[in-house]
Amino acid sequence: MPSQDEILKAKILVVDDSPDNIDLMLEILRDAGYSNVTATMRPAQVCPLHEEHNYDLILLDLQMPELNGFQVMKGLKEIEHGGYLPVLALTAQPSFKIAALEAGARDFISKPFDLMEVHKRIHNMLEVRLLYKELAQYSRQQQELALHDPLTGLPNRRLLEDRIGHTLQHSARVRGKSAILYLDLDGFKAINDTYGHGYGDDILKLVAERLVSVSRKEDTVARIGGDEFVIVLGNLAGKGDAHEPATKLIEVISEPYFINDLTLQLSTSIGISIYPDDAGTVDALLGAADAALYEAKRAGKNRYCCAQHDMTAAESNLQSHSVTSVV
Structure with a gap:
């Protein structure tokens, strides 16, 4: 009262x-x-x-x-x-x-x-x-x-899907493209298992801050669970417009993390799907990006892979791009 x-x-x-x-x-x-x-x-x-x-x-x-x-x-x-x-x-x-x-x-x-x-x-x-x-x-x-991740404050999956829907509607109106970047942290489980969940949570919060810092104001940065993040890019002229942001994300995630008396290192793998080239719905785009992420992991991690809608063979369905980070 x-x-x-x-x-x-x-x-x-x-x-x-x-x-x-x-x-x-x-x-x-x-x-x-x-x-x-x-x-x-x-x-x-x-x-x-x-x-x-x-x-x-x-x-x-x-x-x-x-x-x-x-x-x-x-x-x-x-x-x-x-x-x-x-x-x-x-x-x-x-x-x-x-x-x-x-x-x-x-x-x-x-x-x-x-x-x-x-x-x-x-x-x-x-x-x-x-x-x-x-x-x-x-x-x-x-x-x-209900719409945000309690640890990082980023949009959760529920809000993410709504944001993707709005981005796709805008892209359809202006006949443009948009992209889904699906990220997973390489080496996060080892840090969690070795140093405990407290350090793991600190890593996730620092990763969230870095992702936001190198993203545009109009982009959506979301955490959808564990060490998985998704970034939604709108207003793209072509598929190649997602490559430079992906490279930048890989580089910033690879920089050292200083937590208490420890210096920790990890990298990220990214799967990219493009609207309307790879899919036309929210679920399908997330699925295509997730599949591309899996291929990036399989190809050696610390890289991004792009879904290719016009290829059918599983091996050739993705293009892998590794990034050499200088620390």
Whole structure:
């Protein structure tokens, strides 16, 4: 639950066409300890102000010139996509109370004000609003965790497949090409077995950082399990555009890793598949890149292999390119 201090620091906007009413409400709020309170007499400003400040509570008079409170709430609904309208309606008309709730207001205060009622309704609404925001934030965090690898923070397979799908759609629209680079670390198991999983985890985090550092901002770098990573390249003019990034990745992975008092070394093997040359779907492209990766391993590791869709024999279905790294 929100603390009392959080409630008193909540962002509040008072909206009324009467200067006397605004002065009275501001005095009530400040005397109660609320420290982040602003006001406007122009209802047309409410939506732009809420978009900018994301108020926790809007005390809204229903009877105003130019725009009335009901029209303001209609505009606020377009901003509050989550469905929670933080509006406490102010009205001297008993018939407006139910109409205000039906229009989206969460509660109402009758004019003339009853001080005890004002304090209680404002406090209760803020408590609910802040709790709602906490739950929404928690939901966003859980969604992020569901889509990202907890060790490296990179996209996981679920998010990766979605990103590949979007990349393929874009390539199809512009009649371009895209590539899948499927990486596996050579020698990682030996490090894990010899020095323990703590060192292995440190290696994986450092590898993730290096992969991101040599990739373009628009590329997707994902970890899909164990020591396997996938990089999605979009906006390629031809198949050869994937070769230079693959070489760069092999070189950066081969650089030494300094962990505690140890200097560790490993390399990477990469399989490459190209859209639309090698396959036209997410699963098929990943499968082609995985097969190319296997061939890179079989051909001696520390190299990349490219799937060749126009060849049929297993031995000639891939082209292998080794990389000599200078350490």
